[in-house]
Amino acid sequence: MFLELGDVRKAYGRSVVIPGLSLAVGEGEFVGVIGPNGAGKSTLFGVISGGLVADSGQVKLAGADISRIDAAGRCHLGIARTFQIPQPFLGLTVYENALVSATFGAKLDGHEAEAAACQALEQTGLLPLANNAADTLTLLQRKRLELARAIATKPRLLLLDEVAGGLTDAEVIELLELIVRINQSGVTVLWIEHLVHALVSVAQRLVVLAEGQIVADGKPREVLEVPAVRETYLGSDLDDDNEVPQPQSGDSHAAC
Amino acid sequence: MKSSKILAMLVLLGVLVALPWIGGYATQRLMVEVFTLYAIALAWNLLAGYGGIVAVGQHVFIGIGAYSLFFLSTSFGLNPWLMLPAAVVITALFALLFALPMFRLRGAYFAVGTWVLAEITRIAVLNSDWLGAGAGMPLSTMMGITRWLRNAGIYWAALAVGVGSLGVVWWLLRGRLGLALLSVRDNEAAAAASGVNVLRTKVILWLVAAAITGLAGAVAYMNTLQVTPSASFSLNWTAAAIFIAVLGGIGTLEGPLIGVLVYFLLREMFSSYGSWYFIVLGCIAILTMLLAPGGAWSLLTRRRPLDPFGIRRMLS
Numbered sequence A: 001m002f003l004e005l006g007d008v009r010k011a012y013g014r015s016v017v018i019p020g021l022s023l024a025v026g027e028g029e030f031v032g033v034i035g036p037n038g039a040g041k042s043t044l045f046g047v048i049s050g051g052l053v054a055d056s057g058q059v060k061l062a063g064a065d066i067s068r069i070d071a072a073g074r075c076h077l078g079i080a081r082t083f084q085i086p087q088p089f090l091g092l093t094v095y096e097n098a099l100v101s102a103t104f105g106a107k108l109d110g111h112e113a114e115a116a117a118c119q120a121l122e123q124t125g126l127l128p129l130a131n132n133a134a135d136t137l138t139l140l141q142r143k144r145l146e147l148a149r150a151i152a153t154k155p156r157l158l159l160l161d162e163v164a165g166g167l168t169d170a171e172v173i174e175l176l177e178l179i180v181r182i183n184q185s186g187v188t189v190l191w192i193e194h195l196v197h198a199l200v201s202v203a204q205r206l207v208v209l210a211e212g213q214i215v216a217d218g219k220p221r222e223v224l225e226v227p228a229v230r231e232t233y234l235g236s237d238l239d240d241d242n243e244v245p246q247p248q249s250g251d252s253h254a255a256c
Numbered sequence B: 001m002k003s004s005k006i007l008a009m010l011v012l013l014g015v016l017v018a019l020p021w022i023g024g025y026a027t028q029r030l031m032v033e034v035f036t037l038y039a040i041a042l043a044w045n046l047l048a049g050y051g052g053i054v055a056v057g058q059h060v061f062i063g064i065g066a067y068s069l070f071f072l073s074t075s076f077g078l079n080p081w082l083m084l085p086a087a088v089v090i091t092a093l094f095a096l097l098f099a100l101p102m103f104r105l106r107g108a109y110f111a112v113g114t115w116v117l118a119e120i121t122r123i124a125v126l127n128s129d130w131l132g133a134g135a136g137m138p139l140s141t142m143m144g145i146t147r148w149l150r151n152a153g154i155y156w157a158a159l160a161v162g163v164g165s166l167g168v169v170w171w172l173l174r175g176r177l178g179l180a181l182l183s184v185r186d187n188e189a190a191a192a193a194s195g196v197n198v199l200r201t202k203v204i205l206w207l208v209a210a211a212i213t214g215l216a217g218a219v220a221y222m223n224t225l226q227v228t229p230s231a232s233f234s235l236n237w238t239a240a241a242i243f244i245a246v247l248g249g250i251g252t253l254e255g256p257l258i259g260v261l262v263y264f265l266l267r268e269m270f271s272s273y274g275s276w277y278f279i280v281l282g283c284i285a286i287l288t289m290l291l292a293p294g295g296a297w298s299l300l301t302r303r304r305p306l307d308p309f310g311i312r313r314m315l316s
């Protein structure tokens, strides 16, 4: 297995967010991760990427135990993550933000680093803003910058934490295409997203998390039929059979 | 760089090098203070502005640098100028020794920790007879050197420290380390997630700042010919460095240049007012932090961005 979590536990002080979770992901898989707010999805990504240290249990990448390796070290091993709340380097330009990843994450130098940073900006549509200060970006642009920075580290495992929220349908489709292309180039993808539909249209596997535990795991269509999952997502757009997200009728304009 | 810019810099450098033939001893001694304090403020600003490391006890490196030079030169009868590299190495080693305990401390604890380190070191020196205890050490090896040569030699050393430290910091900021530093300053968690080794970056910065400060301290005390624990391990050094950095603009390469000019201008004009002078300095620093947190440099660059040192990376 490419990524293996063995009975991982994580608590913040007294509140146990992940009581004990095991998960195995094969190389090149495209896994969607869903679950209610506070289920521990982002915490899980933290534990995988090394931003958080698990209280117990094991994290293995390509067979090697990486539990004791710090975030930078895991990035060098090919794990890249986006932050749900974007964490750009506000004092740097958009280009410099991506350059940090290319230089230290992908360990590239000079022109190679520049090229990798440019490519990541190009793929995420940020190239026209390359020389703008990162603190001038809107929230959506910052989310794209998260993605660009993750891509620029040339990862083998890409952890995406709600990168599609707030996008228009056309943008979601563009994003899906980009992630699928990255996945097809051999990158293993774990993607947390509340837009279940978008996720289901591309993921080969869906993992449902609730209270830090996996309540369903398997083919997306089958997982969504599990009663417990339907319960959680009751009233959401699960029953809709469309492949791509549809514009919601009676949009937010009505409120204005 | 434009050739007119290079020409202007060469002319300025020429005038500075020729100062011993132009100006008197008093001017030279003042300029030694200016250049050494500039280097110290540059180092403090490097730590705080680029590494997010607030070192309240940075003066410990001044004492270590000065004592290294005085001890080696006086005990072994060696030329003090030749001991300057040794002062750099010893200060850097001292900083390396204490890097690991210091960097276990976070935020405010680190700031206070550096100050405690400075105090402990001062007290240790104060109780070391081989370092002259409270009376300190003279620089007896200066005896045989003519007054002109001594003053000029110290001045040139200070000039080299000022220009050299700017050059070294400029070179560092333009390179990989600079990019790592900026990312760490802005967001440590994101920097680590992007593959930046945060601790190593900070330790390198700490060593560079220590080396610059130690060298500047050594030259500053060559100027006074006597080093004592209370003066060289004095918080006043760091206070002045902080004032200069805050006034000029923390986290900019240009800030300390402006800050040091303002600092000495104020001192030459108002130092006769005694303690009032310090109160005014403090008020100016506080006002700067409140009204223009980016310092004087941010006021100058508010309308149009300036990058005279060319350290930003632009995509063309």
Ligand SMILES: Nc1ncnc2c1ncn2[C@@H]1O[C@H](COP(=O)(O)OP(=O)(O)OP(=O)(O)O)[C@@H](O)[C@H]1O
Pocket: A012, A017, A035, A036, A037, A038, A039, A040, A041, A042, A043, A044, A084
């Ligand atoms: N740094 C922290 N300190 C304390 N509690 C935290 C911290 N981070 C998260 N939590 C708590 O842990 C629980 C899980 O949080 P987490 O962010 O992992 O959930 P999530 O599944 O990503 O939720 P969402 O869908 O809202 O992003 C929540 O109850 C949250 O309040």
Ligand SMILES: [Mg+2]
Pocket: A041, A042, A043, A084, A161
């Ligand atoms: Mg989350």
